Amino acid sequence: MPSTISVKRTFFQPIQRLAALYTSPHHRPHPPIRANTQTMNATDLYAHLRQTVLTALAQIIPDLPPDIAARVEVTPTRDPAHGDMATNAAMVSAKLARQPPAKIAAALVAALATAPEIEAAEAAGPGFVNLRLHPQTFRALLPIILANGEAYGDAATGAGTKINLEYVSANPTGPMHIGHCRGAVVGDALANLLTKAGYTVTKEYYINDAGAQVVALAWAAYWRYLQAIGTPLTEEEFAAEVPGGLQYKGDYLIPVGENLKATHGTSLATEHKGIAAPETWLDTVKDTTIAAMMTEVREDLRLLGVQQDIFTSERALVASGAADAVIAKLQADGLIYEGVLEPPKGKTPDDWEPRPQTLFRSTNFGDDVDRPLRKSDGSNTYFANDIAYHADKIGRGYDELIDVLGADHGGYVPRMKAAVKALSHDAVKFDAVLCQIVHILKGGVPLKMSKRAGSYVTLRDLLEEVGKDAVRFTMLTRKADAQMEFDLDQVLATTRENPVFYVQYAHARCRSVLRAAAEMFPGAALTDADLATTNVDTLDGEPELTLIRRLALWPRTVESAASAREPHRIAFFLYDLAADFHMLWNRGKDDATLRFLQADQPAATRARLVLVAATAVVIRSGLAVMGVTPVEEMR
């Protein structure tokens, strides 16, 4: 199989494939490579230097194929001894050029020596080219940051790709609790992040208002209604009449019962205030109750700072016949059949009986088993309705669908992926972001949560206890797919252990310095726009440059976090940024001459204020992605 001929074929094929991708509206893996013409307007210093390297590389290897060029990276170095940035360009192109990496690296070093941004370039290790930039190159970023404001870090990688992001989607059966909260925050921050990275994002909530749960909810509300009009029935007597038993016993349905009484008087009950025939009241009560619960949910979301664009009702979707229509469509494609599933190996349920079902051939698209679409009573499964919902989203013209789900829905992802693939003929991507469970700790002790007993921690309780910003930030201090302990005490702690505080404090300090500067230099023009024109050449200390290098990483952080769909990276970036800033600030404690504000050195002070203001801008830019409000001062 391996032969000289096959080498040639694998050499040319990827080029054609990639060229085809560049013209497709759905796949734009990398921005087109073009000559490096602009220098001073680059907001992403790493992307800018990457273009510089590619230009230099093109001189050495004239017909560099795009797939090789796409692999060229310019990354920050881990070790300062390696300079500011390093590129793997020589190593990834060595095979193609049929030259050892070291030789290409040497040629690159020579070519890059003339670049105005670069102070020194040297070949190192297995073929890296290390770049040391002029401090001027980094400093030049500060006015750009101030001029761009919070838009600094915006990226074009999304290239307008239309993404539908579905999150929260809690059943409207009660107030939101802590379990919903993580998905809400992760989804919302991810939406902000993707938007910042250039995607066009629609934020959507799927109301699971069909099915048995909302019937149970309606019965529970009906009980509160009967209580409100003074029924002689006891709860036990009532519960005995409820199919499936009385659920949702929390107090939160009492107002709904009062409301039903106010609107309908006693007309929904029998003459003796007993249980009327369900068909006379069930739909009315269901409508009223779901509407009331969704009002609560929307209020919860508002308090959490979450605002979604579209709320789609499962009930409305089912009523429109969409589920049957989508099953018919799959049927026409030969993807539906009547069959009998094998029991799961090793764990057969006690009541297992082979049963013919309407099945979707999800195994054709990578799922493990085919999935049922109809229950034995002929009604649709949740999955069938959800396929219809995703078909609806596909019909709305999105390039990609992302669902933020609880980790217990992990097994659900492959079948939905299969369904989207089948329905869109592979044109639309489907992805899921799974959120693991959150344990609430109070004084180091886990809070038990029991929905049945009505003793669970509601989202609103949590918001009242610690506030929106702390909740949002803390929820983003872990990968979504990792279990998390949410310690109520630590979230409120004013120490470095608490990233919320630490980052907010950094921003407050920046603002505090700028306020103090306004007092020290009355009448000085100190807005970001004013400072953007300041000469910053005096910023040449190592801690200052370290901070500037961190600021330079922001656009790259946005891009990588967005493409990985990992908003938690923003929190970690901000923490690191805060640490760099606090370090700089603290130098002034040991040595008063190192403080930002020096009354006798207005020019040098002003340059430092540029750095302080730029730091504040980037912190705000990051907090905006997280949906956290920056604070002006700590009191």
Added chain:
RNA sequence: GCGCCCUUAGCUCAGUUGGAUAGAGCAACAGCCUUCUAAGCUGUGGGUCGGUGGUUCGAAUCCACCAGGGCGCGCCA
């Protein structure tokens, strides 16, 4: 039994999508408060990246198998 996720310092976790000598916080030890807010900062020690193989210039990262933890596995959504 099968599938997905996870396993990194004593503890809680990062790790820039395969890069060079694996990083933070807490805890431990040694220092630092007349302030642009010490609500903090500096330094030291601490590692077989769960294990074993493989892929290649190069692996915590990709693949295979194994061990341990979590979640799920036909008419719940």
